[in-house]
Amino acid sequence: MSLTTAPAAAAPAIAKKPGGIGRAREFGILAALVLVVIAATVKNPAFLFSADGWRDLLLTPSILMLVAVGQAIVIITRNVDLSVGSVMGLTAYLTGRLFVDVPGIPIVVVVIAAVLLGAFLGLVNGALVAFAKVPAMVITLGTLYAYRGINVLWTGSDRINASDMPKDFLGLGTQQILFIPVLSIIAVIVLALAAWYLRNTRGGREYYAIGSDPSAAELYGLKVTRRVLSAFILSGALAGLAGVFYAARYGSISSQAGSGWELDAVGAAVIGGIAITGGVGTVWGAAIGAMLLMTINRALPILGIPDFWQRAVVGVLIIGAIVLDRVLAVRQRRQLIEARDES
Amino acid sequence: MTTTTTTSSTRVIRDYDRPLWRRVFVNREFAIIALLVLVTIVAAVSIRGFAQPITANYLLLDVAPILLIALPMTLVMITGEIDLSVGSMVGLASVVTGVLTESGAPFEVAALAALLVGVVGGAFNGFLVTIVGLPSLAVTIGTLALFRGLAVGLLGTTAVTDFPETWTALAKAKIAGTTIPYIVIPFLILLVLFVVLLHFTPFGRGVFAIGLSKDAARFSGVNVERTKFILFVLSGVVAAFAGIFYTLRFGSARGDNATGLELQVIAAVVLGGVSVFGGRGHLHGVVAAVLLIGVLGSSLRLAGVTSDVINIITGGLLIFSVVAASVLAWAQRARAKAGPPLRVAASPAP
Numbered sequence: 001m002s003l004t005t006a007p008a009a010a011a012p013a014i015a016k017k018p019g020g021i022g023r024a025r026e027f028g029i030l031a032a033l034v035l036v037v038i039a040a041t042v043k044n045p046a047f048l049f050s051a052d053g054w055r056d057l058l059l060t061p062s063i064l065m066l067v068a069v070g071q072a073i074v075i076i077t078r079n080v081d082l083s084v085g086s087v088m089g090l091t092a093y094l095t096g097r098l099f100v101d102v103p104g105i106p107i108v109v110v111v112i113a114a115v116l117l118g119a120f121l122g123l124v125n126g127a128l129v130a131f132a133k134v135p136a137m138v139i140t141l142g143t144l145y146a147y148r149g150i151n152v153l154w155t156g157s158d159r160i161n162a163s164d165m166p167k168d169f170l171g172l173g174t175q176q177i178l179f180i181p182v183l184s185i186i187a188v189i190v191l192a193l194a195a196w197y198l199r200n201t202r203g204g205r206e207y208y209a210i211g212s213d214p215s216a217a218e219l220y221g222l223k224v225t226r227r228v229l230s231a232f233i234l235s236g237a238l239a240g241l242a243g244v245f246y247a248a249r250y251g252s253i254s255s256q257a258g259s260g261w262e263l264d265a266v267g268a269a270v271i272g273g274i275a276i277t278g279g280v281g282t283v284w285g286a287a288i289g290a291m292l293l294m295t296i297n298r299a300l301p302i303l304g305i306p307d308f309w310q311r312a313v314v315g316v317l318i319i320g321a322i323v324l325d326r327v328l329a330v331r332q333r334r335q336l337i338e339a340r341d342e343s
Numbered sequence: 344m345t346t347t348t349t350t351s352s353t354r355v356i357r358d359y360d361r362p363l364w365r366r367v368f369v370n371r372e373f374a375i376i377a378l379l380v381l382v383t384i385v386a387a388v389s390i391r392g393f394a395q396p397i398t399a400n401y402l403l404l405d406v407a408p409i410l411l412i413a414l415p416m417t418l419v420m421i422t423g424e425i426d427l428s429v430g431s432m433v434g435l436a437s438v439v440t441g442v443l444t445e446s447g448a449p450f451e452v453a454a455l456a457a458l459l460v461g462v463v464g465g466a467f468n469g470f471l472v473t474i475v476g477l478p479s480l481a482v483t484i485g486t487l488a489l490f491r492g493l494a495v496g497l498l499g500t501t502a503v504t505d506f507p508e509t510w511t512a513l514a515k516a517k518i519a520g521t522t523i524p525y526i527v528i529p530f531l532i533l534l535v536l537f538v539v540l541l542h543f544t545p546f547g548r549g550v551f552a553i554g555l556s557k558d559a560a561r562f563s564g565v566n567v568e569r570t571k572f573i574l575f576v577l578s579g580v581v582a583a584f585a586g587i588f589y590t591l592r593f594g595s596a597r598g599d600n601a602t603g604l605e606l607q608v609i610a611a612v613v614l615g616g617v618s619v620f621g622g623r624g625h626l627h628g629v630v631a632a633v634l635l636i637g638v639l640g641s642s643l644r645l646a647g648v649t650s651d652v653i654n655i656i657t658g659g660l661l662i663f664s665v666v667a668a669s670v671l672a673w674a675q676r677a678r679a680k681a682g683p684p685l686r687v688a689a690s691p692a693p
Contacts, residue, residue, distance in 0.1 A: 132665070138661065139665070141610055144658065145606075146659055149657075149658060152649070152654070267488065270485075276481040277478055311492030311495060311496075312488070312492025315486060315491075316489060318481070318488060323471070323475060323477065326475060
């Protein structure tokens, strides 16, 4: 194993003090999110206090949230999955296709099929990354093209419309239980499961260990290959589920569904405090990052800023978030050094 | 972004006790060049309409922005960094050119301003990466959104299409007597400059040194921060130049010009043999890779294959090329382990 690059890259991955700065990091973006919602609501009460506004507030980010959670897990292991947008596109089309080709197919079967397809595509990514020992960025850049190509080849100029899908399924995209959209409930359940797993189980902690220092994890005897593989499968499966959501929410699927989402997903994770160098962050952060991204998108026009500027604001947010992370890391290191010198 | 455990397989150590002919002919760059020649010959023979001079014109015009941006990107990636913001910079430069031309400024002034925006944007990336010390993947995902946002914000969904005839004609014009577009001239100049810079100057050796080991480079007197900063500025300004060309070629400045170009450039650079871990790569391999993608694309399109298949092939080629390298390295190690140690002096034990 070469040691030339490892120490420099892994430098800021100091364990955070429990409950201290670590929690403050997610709190910061949550505060930003609340601020955006309040500002938009003050300007136009319908943003929050109308059936549509409330539903959009929760529903729109749910899809990105799922993808961002998967992406977060992959990034925590010091990899990246750029193919999620293409995976989403493929599973969204599969969803529509199944409804068209197999009349009367149960919704559950379709969901399972889409998740399985996503997991399989993730498995391909993971296998290439883990066994061929090639950087994830290159592999998933390759599969980004390949999966999208397969998608366009399969779809052609075909487009699946809302009328092709059963009402029950489309209802899933709009239905609410106690004022909360069904899709959001599912997304939050998935999120909570992922968060619990990453925080409290041995397997979850191993993701962090691998991301902090892959060589050390290997030396320690962790099954790095298997873990990395599982992270990619998870990311693929979640992107697959997001594809189903996409179909249910928008009801219209072309071959370009989900294109460009990979950068939104990575952006959401980065805004949410997942360090791109691995080993740091929580899926809660990534989910809030996703909510912030999508909410700003809707809030800007209400705040009187043309939505053309949305991407610029997102860029400023991403840069702001990583600068903030850096400042916190530097300050924490200084504190740790001081603490060591005093003792 | 990278897995450090894999460095032993992908980072090929130059073993200088290999005979010269093997060093020249048995390497990644040569394989790509050979593939380019092979694909070109097969296309010329088997695809009707490919072996026409006009093909060179369309092909070069199509790949020109990628060719241009791949030059500084190669250097950036050899240092182990990455610049994802180039596609957005193309869009921003295009919009700046358009907006200023529309408001009555002479085109030359507008283009100069666009180049300046490239310098500033690149310096911003460089500042965040070198002085603030942030990972370039995260920084340039941020500026990818920021630059694109500025471009779309400045122009909205409208487009500026009114450019001086002389300039738009020049962008598509062919060098007299040939079908080669004029854009190859600035490209060749830049290529020579970058080849000299990378392969024949202390600065270039510093670029490789940084990619191999930042700390070792620093100890041997390379100014790591300054080198990276300069490279990001170069990346920005070349992207801006490509943006001006892009605008003129299509006669249209739009906020969403060249969306996704960054991924194409990076795919080409990686295919050309530049390691994403840094420390390894050659410009001739990258240029051959860009042309290979271009030839594949245009010949398949002529053969009636849709662009989706071309996407699959591009992606597949990218994956195959990196996986093949690791399989080869793995086979080499297996052989070295089985037989007598062949090149002990040159390859450090993994």
